[in-house]
Amino acid sequence: MIGQVSQSYGVVGAILVLGLGGLLGAFALNKALTITYPTTEKLKTYESGVDPVGEGWAQVHIRYYLFAYLYVIFAVDAVYLFPWATVFAAVGVASLIEMFIFLAFVAVGLLYAYRKGILSWT
Known part of the structure; x- marks a missing residue:
């Protein structure tokens, strides 16, 4: 009985470890394959083709x-x-x-x- 329960937990634990490993692997692969050249223009806030003017805070009526x-x-x-x-x-x-x-x-x-x-x- 105890062996069956620990075996079931082992399967659940293995699935969690494999899932977490796959997730971390996907993030690592994304980071490794992404080419970025951050410039001032790329880091500037952009919305709908309009250059930002003023502050980002606006009150809504x-x-x-x-x-x-x-x-x-x-x-x-x-x-x-x-x-x-x-x-x-x-x-x-x-x-x-x-x-x-x-x-x-x-x-x-x-x-x-x-x-x-x-x-x-x-």
């Missing part, structure tokens, strides 16, 4: 978080509504009531967004 909140409302709505619509006939009327309750929660979120002025283009 709170209304962008509200746009993200609005996106989450629509994304969650789509994630639950479309699959439900495909199997509506199979699940019955009880699921219809549950879906109306869910849509009521989504409507409350949209009403909140409307009252905060997120849905206006100005």
Whole structure:
């Protein structure tokens, strides 16, 4: 019994050692085959073809978080509504009531967004 357990641990240990060795080998091979010539131009921060100006710190206006909140409302709505619509006939009327309750929660979120002025283009 003890021999079987220690043999099982030996297999698990061998797999872990081989996996770790393969991972470290892959990193070493990558380091050995990579050719780099760091220059000032290569080390400079680059984003979307625009040269960096000023500091890297920028404050984000709170209304962008509200746009993200609005996106989450629509994304969650789509994630639950479309699959439900495909199997509506199979699940019955009880699921219809549950879906109306869910849509009521989504409507409350949209009403909140409307009252905060997120849905206006100005």
